[in-house]
Amino acid sequence: MTPITYELIKTDKQTGARLGRVHTPHGSFDTPTFMPVGTLATVKTMSPEELEQIDAKIILSNTYHLWLRPGEEIIREAGGLHSFMNWKGAILTDSGGFQVFSLSDMREITEEGVYFRNHLNGDKLFLSPEKAMQIQNALGSDIMMAFDECPPYPATYEYMKQSVERTSRWAERCLKAHERPEEQGLFGIVQGGEFEDLRKMSAQDLVSLDFPGYAVGGLSVGEPKEVMNRVLEFTTPLLPADKPRYLMGVGSPDSLIDGAIRGIDMFDCVLPTRIARNGTCMTSTGRLVVRNAKYAKDFRPIDEHCDCHVCKNYTRAYIRHLIKCNETFGFRLTTYHNLYFLVKLMKQVRAAISEDRLGDFREEFFERYGFNKP
Numbered sequence: 234m235t236p237i238t239y240e241l242i243k244t245d246k247q248t249g250a251r252l253g254r255v256h257t258p259h260g261s262f263d264t265p266t267f268m269p270v271g272t273l274a275t276v277k278t279m280s281p282e283e284l285e286q287i288d289a290k291i292i293l294s295n296t297y298h299l300w301l302r303p304g305e306e307i308i309r310e311a312g313g314l315h316s317f318m319n320w321k322g323a324i325l326t327d328s329g330g331f332q333v334f335s336l337s338d339m340r341e342i343t344e345e346g347v348y349f350r351n352h353l354n355g356d357k358l359f360l361s362p363e364k365a366m367q368i369q370n371a372l373g374s375d376i377m378m379a380f381d382e383c384p385p386y387p388a389t390y391e392y393m394k395q396s397v398e399r400t401s402r403w404a405e406r407c408l409k410a411h412e413r414p415e416e417q418g419l420f421g422i423v424q425g426g427e428f429e430d431l432r433k434m435s436a437q438d439l440v441s442l443d444f445p446g447y448a449v450g451g452l453s454v455g456e457p458k459e460v461m462n463r464v465l466e467f468t469t470p471l472l473p474a475d476k477p478r479y480l481m482g483v484g485s486p487d488s489l490i491d492g493a494i495r496g497i498d499m500f501d502c503v504l505p506t507r508i509a510r511n512g513t514c515m516t517s518t519g520r521l522v523v524r525n526a527k528y529a530k531d532f533r534p535i536d537e538h539c540d541c542h543v544c545k546n547y548t549r550a551y552i553r554h555l556i557k558c559n560e561t562f563g564f565r566l567t568t569y570h571n572l573y574f575l576v577k578l579m580k581q582v583r584a585a586i587s588e589d590r591l592g593d594f595r596e597e598f599f600e601r602y603g604f605n606k607p
């Protein structure tokens with residue numbers, strides 16, 4: 234029935250990492266993978282052709298943002314998000330709940346849904362499981378996310394318990410409102426904060442609803458990395474081994490590796506595109522802030538170990554000059570390189586899993602990149 238299927242190819246003998254493949258109506262992708270963020274129907278400064286060049290197979294977009302601008306009816310009339318933005322690969326859309334909490338100041342949560350103000354013009358708005366499904370249906374994404382509440386960190390046990398129970402009821406309402414289950418997959422989102430019994434309750438509720446895939450939500454909201462890792466250690470085993478697992482909002486290179494080790498298959502991160510726009514690049518020996526004066530006459534590539542188009546044709550001095558002059562081409566160069574860096578990192582992670590050495594790879598990468606020891 235669902236168009237989203239997962240193939241578990243093998244598990245790393247050194248860690249809990251999995252090598253897999255996800256099949257969607259717009260192509261398949263190997264996992265673990267990271268998904269570039271394309272909030273407003275574009276991965277900022279990148280063309281679809283460039284995303285194909287760097288081997289990106291799936292991108293993210295957002296119910297909340299596209300509902301506000303340009304409105305889901307325009308995208309529906311365009312034939313869906315794929316034709317609107319001329320992207321031939323897969324698209325995953327978030328359900329908007331998280332964005333309401335992180336963007337809108339005035340909001341009220343009820344059993345029905347969430348009342349809030351449009352962060353652009355202050356209008357009163359209402360988003361519910363049914364509305365979120367209607368918007369994602371218009372967008373035509375390959376993978377939709379259930380409408381959930383991502384509680385703030387920290388939250389009391391009582392608040393978290395109420396929230397998890399409501400998120401489970403909302404997940405059921407999403408399934409009922411799902412108009413084209415044979416064309417679009419719908420993932421449930423596990424909540425429960427740092428409380429093991431609530432994570433178990435949330436996972437059991439959602440697994441009993443038999444979604445084609447699951448996300449671990451409620452993380453990367455300010456909790457220490459150790460808390461995230463502990464939550465993953467007792468949450469991913471509760472999820473079916475034959476379905477994809479998406480850790481929402483993660484993240485930095487070290488978190489991608491640590492999430493993969495704990496059984497996560499899919500990640501989203503705003504990092505590569507966001508830091509690129511302030512002239513920060515990811516390199517194999519850590520971050521490089523190319524706008525620093527010390528690179529004014531540095532005619533080496535961003536990363537001497539990188540074989541991307543940018544590192545083969547442009548220098549730090551030139552990119553620094555463009556960024557200092559706020560030239561768009563400068564942001565395109567740093568973004569292209571950062572995305573290429575993360576796509577390559579995930580290829581290295583998959584290669585390490587296939588050779589049962591992801592634990593060793595983590596050591597080498599952390600040492601070279603400069604992450605502190607666990």
Ligand SMILES: CNc1nc2c(CCc3ccc(C(F)(F)F)cc3)c3[nH]c(N)nc(=O)c3cc2[nH]1
Nearest residue numbers: 270271272293294295327331383450451453482
């Ligand atoms: C940054 N930390 C974080 N991000 C989180 C997100 C957003 C993920 C997302 C989706 C789409 C985009 C888009 F820009 F590409 F559109 C950007 C980011 C969550 N989303 C939901 N639904 N539940 C969660 O519990 C949750 C927890 C999250 N922690």
Ligand SMILES: [Zn+2]
Nearest residue numbers: 539541544570
């Ligand atoms: Zn490069």
